[in-house]
Each structure stands twice: as C-alpha cells, then as structure tokens.
Amino acid sequence: MAEEIILLDYWASMFGMRTRIALEEKGVKYEYREEDLSNKSPLLLEMNPIHKKIPVLIHKGKPICESIIQVQYIDELWPDTNPILPSDPYQRAQARFWADYIDKKTYVPCKALWSETGEKQEAAKMEFTEVLKTLESELGDKKFFGGNEFGLVDIAFIGFYSWFRTYEEVANLTIVAKFPKLISWAQRCLKRESVAKALPDSDKVLKSVSDHRKIVLGID
Amino acid sequence: MAEKEEVKLLGIWASPFSRRVEMALKLKGIPYEYVEEILENKSPLLLALNPIHKKVPVLVHNGKTILESHVILEYIDETWPQNPILPQDPYERSKARFFAKLVDEQIMNVGFISMARADEKGREVLAEQERELIMYLEKELVGKDYFGGKTVGFLDFVAGSLIPFCLERGWEGIGLEVITEEKFPEFKRWVRNLEKVEIVKDCVPPREEHVEHMNYMAERVRSS
Numbered sequence: 001m002a003e004e005i006i007l008l009d010y011w012a013s014m015f016g017m018r019t020r021i022a023l024e025e026k027g028v029k030y031e032y033r034e035e036d037l038s039n040k041s042p043l044l045l046e047m048n049p050i051h052k053k054i055p056v057l058i059h060k061g062k063p064i065c066e067s068i069i070q071v072q073y074i075d076e077l078w079p080d081t082n083p084i085l086p087s088d089p090y091q092r093a094q095a096r097f098w099a100d101y102i103d104k105k106t107y108v109p110c111k112a113l114w115s116e117t118g119e120k121q122e123a124a125k126m127e128f129t130e131v132l133k134t135l136e137s138e139l140g141d142k143k144f145f146g147g148n149e150f151g152l153v154d155i156a157f158i159g160f161y162s163w164f165r166t167y168e169e170v171a172n173l174t175i176v177a178k179f180p181k182l183i184s185w186a187q188r189c190l191k192r193e194s195v196a197k198a199l200p201d202s203d204k205v206l207k208s209v210s211d212h213r214k215i216v217l218g219i220d
Numbered sequence: 221m222a223e224k225e226e227v228k229l230l231g232i233w234a235s236p237f238s239r240r241v242e243m244a245l246k247l248k249g250i251p252y253e254y255v256e257e258i259l260e261n262k263s264p265l266l267l268a269l270n271p272i273h274k275k276v277p278v279l280v281h282n283g284k285t286i287l288e289s290h291v292i293l294e295y296i297d298e299t300w301p302q303n304p305i306l307p308q309d310p311y312e313r314s315k316a317r318f319f320a321k322l323v324d325e326q327i328m329n330v331g332f333i334s335m336a337r338a339d340e341k342g343r344e345v346l347a348e349q350e351r352e353l354i355m356y357l358e359k360e361l362v363g364k365d366y367f368g369g370k371t372v373g374f375l376d377f378v379a380g381s382l383i384p385f386c387l388e389r390g391w392e393g394i395g396l397e398v399i400t401e402e403k404f405p406e407f408k409r410w411v412r413n414l415e416k417v418e419i420v421k422d423c424v425p426p427r428e429e430h431v432e433h434m435n436y437m438a439e440r441v442r443s444s
Contacts, residue, residue, distance in 0.1 A: 062311060069321070089295050093286045
C-alpha cells in the first residue's frame with residue numbers, strides 16, 4: 001500500500017508540512033522523498049512540469065500538486081478518519097477562505113523576510129505582522145480556527161510556526177511576545193502526533209536559513 | 221414547505237470573477253438578487269461584507285457571507301446539488317482545482333498584470349509565456365466538449381470567464397493575438413462550444429464596452 005503514495009517534499013517547507021500532517025491524520029502510509037531544491041529530481045520535473053515545485057503527491061502514479069489541493073484530496077479519499085473539512089457547506093467555505101487567505105498573503109512576504117535586507121525586508125515585516133494580527137483576531141478564543149476541531153486552516157498555518165524563530169532572528173521581527181493567542185494555538189496543535197511529526201525543529205530551520213543567507217545570498 | 225432562500229450576489233459587470241458565479245447560479249436555476257458595484261466607489265455594504273479583500277464577488281445566502289469566487293463556486297455546488305459543477309472523482313476534482321488556480325494566478329498575472337506594465341517587446345515575450353501556459357489547458361481539452369466533459373462545469377466557468385471573455389478582450393484592445401486557431405485548435409473549439417451554452421452567453425460582458433474597460437484597467441495597473 002505504501003508504494004501507492006509518494007510525497008516529494010523538502011523538510012523545511014511549510015507547504016509540504018500540510019500534506020504530511022494530512023496523511024498522518026488519516027493514518028495513511030506513504031513514501032517520503034526528500035528533494036534537493038538546487039538539483040530537482042527528474043520525477044519532480046515530470047510530475048509538476050508547470051511549477052516544478054514541492055510538495056508533489058503521487059498517488060498510483062498520478063500527480064496532485066499544490067498543498068491545499070492535496071490536503072482536500074486526502075480528506076476526500078479518507079473521509080471517515082479525522083475529517084479535515086467540516087461537513088456543513090458554509091463552514092467549509094469559511095475554512096477554504098482562510099486557507100486561501102493564508103496562501104495569498106504569506107507567500108511573498110515570508111520569502112522576503114529571510115531572503116531580503118533593508119527596505120524590502122522591512123516591508124515584508126509589516127505585511128506579515130498584518131497577517132498575524134488578522135489571524136489572531138480570527139482565531140479569537142477558539143481552540144482551533146474552525147472551533148473545537150482541528151482542521152484545514154490549522155493545517156494551512158501551523159507549518160509557519162516552525163519558521164517563527166527564523167523570522168524573529170533573521171528579520172528582527174517580534175512574534176512570540178506580540179501574538180500570545182497564536183502561540184497557545186500552535187502549542188495545542190503540536191500536541192497532535194501528526195503535527196509533532198511533521199514540523200521540524202525551529203533551531204534547525206534557523207540554522208539552515210542563516211547558512212543559506214551567508215553562503216548563497218552573501219548577507220551578514 | 222420550502223424554506224425561503226435569499227441569495228444576493230455583489231458583482232461588477234466586467235469582472236470575470238463575479239460573472240463565473242452568475243454562470244453557476246444560472247446553471248443550477250437559483251434565483252438571486254444582483255447588486256452592481258462600482259470599482260471606484262465601492263458600497264458600504266461591500267466593504268462591510270468583505271473588509272479583508274474589499275472585492276467582488278460576494279455571495280450572501282440567507283444572511284451568510286461567502287467570499288472568493290472559487291470558494292463561492294464550491295459552496296454553491298455543495299448547497300444546491302442539481303447540475304453538479306465539480307467532478308465527482310477526487311482526482312479529477314483536484315485537477316480542476318489545480319487548473320483553476322493556474323488560470324487565476326499565472327495566466328491572469330502574465331496575460332494582464334505583467335502585460336499592462338510591459339512595452340511592445342516585453343509583450344511579445346509575455347505572449348509566448350502565456351501560450352506555454354494555455355497549452356496545458358489545450359491538452360486537457362483533447363477529446364472533450366468542455367473541461368467538465370460533456371457538460372460545462374467549474375473549470376469551464378473559471379477559464380471561460382477569464383480567458384476568452386476577459387483577457388482576450390484586453391489583448392484585442394492592444395492589437396495582440398495570443399491564442400491562434402493554428403496552435404490552439406482544441407481551445408478554439410471549446411470557446412465555440414461555450415458560446416452556444418445559454419447560461420454562459422447570458423453572463424458574458426458586452427464586447428465593445430469590455431474592450432474599452434480592459435484598456436482602462438490596464439491603465440490603472442500602470443499607474444498603481
């Protein structure tokens with residue numbers, strides 16, 4: 001059964017983490033393959049010719065690309081175990097809206113936070129802070145974004161938590177002190193085995209990014 | 221006794237994003253109240269219902285607000301199951317969602333936003349990039365009347381509202397032919413099929429005004 005599902009991924013990708021979490025939540029066995037992003041495998045280029053990006057989920061030889069699409073696919077194939085989307089259409093729409101919001105609003109600034117300096121980095125800090133404010137407000141006093149149950153929006157955002165230390169150090173951005181509700185939420189999520197397994201150690205991410213900045217980007 | 225259904229759609233006549241929602245509502249035979257928004261003067265209602273993005277479309281169903289055109293299409297499909305829009309098979313569904321994202325992100329960005337900011341030489345380069353992207357859609361259409369198969373569906377509404385009935389009008393305004401019959405026979409055949417579908421025809425913005433509007437929108441991009 002394990003050969004039926006292959007995940008092409010990168011250990012520090014907050015997008016890949018989503019798919020890993022979804023697969024773990026459903027108790028589905030799969031083969032994890034680490035990609036070297038500076039030397040992408042022929043399989044990756046064949047399965048995702050348009051974007052050439054990870055994560056790529058390959059099920060019975062057929063590719064599914066884009067992490068939120070993968071998470072929904074997994075939820076639809078194994079609907080009875082730990083449902084990721086709620087059953088009510090309006091609540092599903094809410095979940096999809098927030099997953100889409102996270103994707104639209106984090107991709108550009110999050111990259112700039114660690115790959116840029118000066119004005120560009122400052123602008124990214126402001127943008128990402130706005131996102132965190134909005135998300136903390138949306139979360140409110142709920143246990144998870146969807147209410148009492150862990151679901152799509154939690155899966156969409158939790159991977160970013162493993163990058164918070166990196167953003168704080170590399171971009172001099174205040175997160176932990178400023179967003180206590182998000183931090184409590186992240187810690188609740190981390191109590192789930194699927195999340196604990198999927199998220200890398202924050203210091204490992206920081207080291208990797210710091211090295212990349214120094215060696216590849218020539219910053220610092 | 222049937223529950224009273226109140227469906228309201230906030231849209232803009234030239235917006236492919238609200239037009240595609242209208243296609244879906246019409247396909248399902250859902251009566252709705254349409255509210256025309258003005259881009260340069262958004263109503264207090266719109267700003268209250270969509271404070272984060274401040275954009276159309278906004279669907280209000282029995283007092284509940286649904287935002288983002290893809291999210292709205294899926295909501296409509298799940299709430300009114302007749303004449304399904306999304307494929308039943310999970311793999312086909314994931315493909316429809318993937319290509320819908322490609323249309324609204326890369327195809328839109330290259331074909332409109334980047335194009336608006338480019339000079340003549342730049343436009344030729346972008347046109348080539350756009351052709352490469354649309355070739356993926358071309359391949360999807362082989363052996364099919366529509367992306368949805370025998371009937372129109374989710375990807376037909378998304379790609380139809382955006383490409384032939386929006387981007388092409390923009391390209392017409394700048395005298396650029398991107399999609400040719402020679403290189404894209406399946407795509408052209410699909411557009412001809414779409415043009416025969418009543419509910420699609422009803423939701424296409426009038427051409428001349430739209431071409432003019434697209435020039436105006438490109439100007440807005442340049443001055444932003």
